Amino acid sequence: MRIKELLNQRFSAAMQAAGIPSECSPTLALSGKPQFGDYQANGAMGAAKRMQTNPRELAQKILDNLDLDGIAAKLEIAGPGFINIHLSSEFLASSLSDKITNTAANQQTVVVDYSSPNLAKEMHVGHLRTTIIGDTLARVLEYQGHKVVRQNHMGDWGTQFGMLIAELEEHLGEGEQAELALNDLEVFYQQSKKHFDADTEFADRARAYVVKLQSGDQHCRDLWQKFITVSVAHSLEIYHQLNVGLREQHVKAESSYNDDLENVVNDLVTQGLAVESDGAKVVFLDELADKNGDPSPMIVQKSGGGFLYATSDLAALRHRVNNLHADRILYFIDARQSLHMKQVFATGRKANFVPPSVSLEHHPFGTMMGPDGRPFKTRTGGTVKLADFLVEAVERAERLVREKNTELDDSEIKVVARKIGIGAIKYADLSITRTNDYIFNWDAMMSFEGNTAPYLQYAYTRIRSIFRKANIDPDTFSTAVEITQVQEKTLAFKLLQFEEVIDQIAADCYPHTLCAYLYELASVYMSFYEHCPVLKDDVPAKTQQSRLQLCALTAATLAQGLDLLGIEVMEKM
RNA sequence: CCGCCCAUAGCUCAAUUGGAUAGAGCAUCCGCCUUCUAAGCGGAAGGUUCCAGGUUCGAGCCCUGGUGGGCGGACCA
Structure with a gap:
């Protein structure tokens, strides 16, 4: 159940009953500060502007028509017309036992194009972002029940x-x-x-x-x-x-389109989209023209007869629409190729390779920088091979684990170090806003403090440790939650936001919001952990059960969230 | 010349896409382990959001013009 969605429905109904035009949305948002409640509805101000009335009076009219019995403990109008919603603890507690519905309303076939390394060379750190971010989106969309078709458009052709x-x-x-x-x-x-x-x-x-x-x-x-x-x-x-x-069956390399390239160019020529210019076949795109009115050129066939990557991208587009029956096609490709993607999309639309119903989305990302703020390189200035990079991550993690932990035996350390090292790399990449460049720093991501994978993995092991001690299986444990402490309420509320976060990522493809959510969840849990003892002697049995349930739900949510990021958890660390 | 992206605390990053007093983590300072993993928790300090205008109840976010940086722009991908 999505609380935000529920509130949205109730507010929309109330606004309509108050005579507000249906184009006005409640614009619900999480409240920034505790004194402003849990959610806030900011739609009254926009609606008042449109209707030329007083926003606070309009907010009151919305409240008069609003039914949040059993959901909100308190509603108040604040400032120029904010409506602050304080959810009731009973409502939060009972919502936790509702079954989670993770399937999206309309199921789609989504093609996800990611990784796509050039096979002439070894994979290097430049391939990390497309591979990791693309994989997360594939997992998120699958989690929501969509049919995901991974396409690894490997570069296996060329001079x-x-x-x-x-x-x-x-x-x-x-x-x-x-x-x-x-x-x-x-x-x-x-x-x-x-x-x-x-x-x-x-x-x-x-x-x-x-x-x-x-x-x-x-x-x-x-x-x-x-x-x-x-x-x-x-x-x-x-x-x-x-x-x-990504597996072998997801490889759909450039060369697989070879037989179709001539057809693509012929179609473009027949439709009058591609014309000869200096011996080459070129598509001139007026929609991408600059201020001077000069159209943007895209060469689809060289003067010598050879084809270019624009041609195979167009062939791939057609394949994805006609054979894979995509409703949505996502490209996780470097921001430097933005113009190329715009050209391919524009041409695909004009040539009717792609109907308007199919969504074409280029989700670009920035470059991974070294500590000096310049593109990440080896000490000698070469590109860093991904294989070496991963080895170093695991080695660094192993050193740290050996420093901190004396309980684990050698083979356990190896496993834990691998999960921490790989997880740290992936998380460092995923937790930064996708479109920005980011500065990579071994120490920061391995520091085990702040918004890092190890911190989340640690939070998970702390919870599992409680259940080990109590000799209870957290995966099957189920009981009612009762909220008395503020830390319990904060934790319960945070747990209930998981699906909303996933919805947003499926829509806008920014995984860093999931990282931010998981970090907040872990932080809120750590606070709960310090203030709300679970297994201590003086904790009443009923309270203990309720808190165990909060622990179990937190562990499950952390594990699920990390799994969507492709990061593994462990019982001990 | 043309086009796209970026500029937020000393550092690394957020800011629910126009919402209230711009938030975290490092680093700095002060507290908390005979008590479920201290790889933790609580607190303090830290800001002219690059500059100048504009739009409105409200701008880090939108518009205009600058400054500084990154990246693209016919026969590589």
Whole structure:
């Protein structure tokens, strides 16, 4: 049950009964301060402006028609026309035993495009945000019951593959195994690049291989397939370590659209959208024109006949609409590609590849910066390989766990360190507003203080520890909640906001609001933990049961929330 | 030249999308462990929200003009 939704219905009815036009919304919001109640309805002021009346009098008229019996303990008009709602403790307590309804009203098929690394190189830290944020949205939408189709639009095609397969051919010629030669894709790429620049004969062969590959030559095709197989396996291993839900069946690489690229261009030309310009086929978009009236150009076919990523993005768009039957398509791609996405979307609409009913959404994100405020790099200035990065996170976490804890044995420490290290990385990324750049700092995210994953994991283990001590199973424990202390009320109210937060994330795709919520929940719980003893001798049995229930619900909510972020919890740490 | 994004406490970040006295965490200072995990809790201090105008009951948020920074803009992706 969503309290906000309930209040919204009641207020809308009251406003209508008070003669307020139906376009005016109650505009409910959480109250900023305790003295302003739990929720506040701010709609009276906007409505009064529209109706040219006194806002406080109008607020009173709304209250006269408002039925919140058994829900609100107190209602009051404040300031220029705010309506403050103090929920009753009994209502909060009884709401906690209502079954949670996490399914969204209208179920959709949602395509989520995320991660999409270039297979020519190894995955690096630049792939972290798309992978982690996209995965969270996929999980959130699945949690709400939508049909989620993950699409990993991997870059497995393009000119650099000629160079790579020529290099691979030489290694294999010397009797080396493909897996061994490609053990370090980054090194391999650098090697072949150096080779390409230094050896003109090799460079000519590489260029020839691009053409042969694209025309379907079997030898080149085999080499290419060997390379792709190893590279894809590398990415899948990273996903596994990151606890990200991308699998082989979600790979829908660029090359899979090859056969459709010519059709896409032909369709655009036939419709008069793509025209020839300097030998290339270009779509000129007036809707993206600048102040001077110059339209924005998007090349869909090069003068030499080759296709570009705009072409395969359009082919992918069509596939997602026609074959995957998407109602909504989400792209988690770097903010630097905003113009490209606008062009693809605009063209897709104009060409009728995408009907108006399908929502196209680019959800961009900022860059991960180092402590110096510049893009995150190694000490020598190179890109940081994701594989190395994850190893370092787990090592750092292990060192911290060994410093703090003496109870866990070696194998337990390994497991806990992995969950903490990986969780910390993901949370550091997810807890910052998606669209902003963010400064990455090992110590801050591993400090176990403040808005971090370890703090939330710690809150969870504290709760589980109580149940261990009481010898009760929290997962099946169920009893009525009775609220007497202010910390209990605050905790109960926070617990009841979970679904509202999820609704918002499913709509606007900003996971940091879930992080903020979970941090608040954990903070509120910690305060409850300090002030409201559960298992102590002088706690009456009924109070103890009620508090155990609050503990169980908090643990379940933390675990659920963290799971939606792809972060694991543990019994002890 | 054109376009997009950003600027909030010493530092890292919020602010329910136009709501009340701009909030957290680090760092600093003061308290709290023979008591369910102190990786914790309570408190203090810290602000001309880059600048100048404008819109209105109300602006960190919207509009205009600046300053400073990041990123894009036909044949890479």
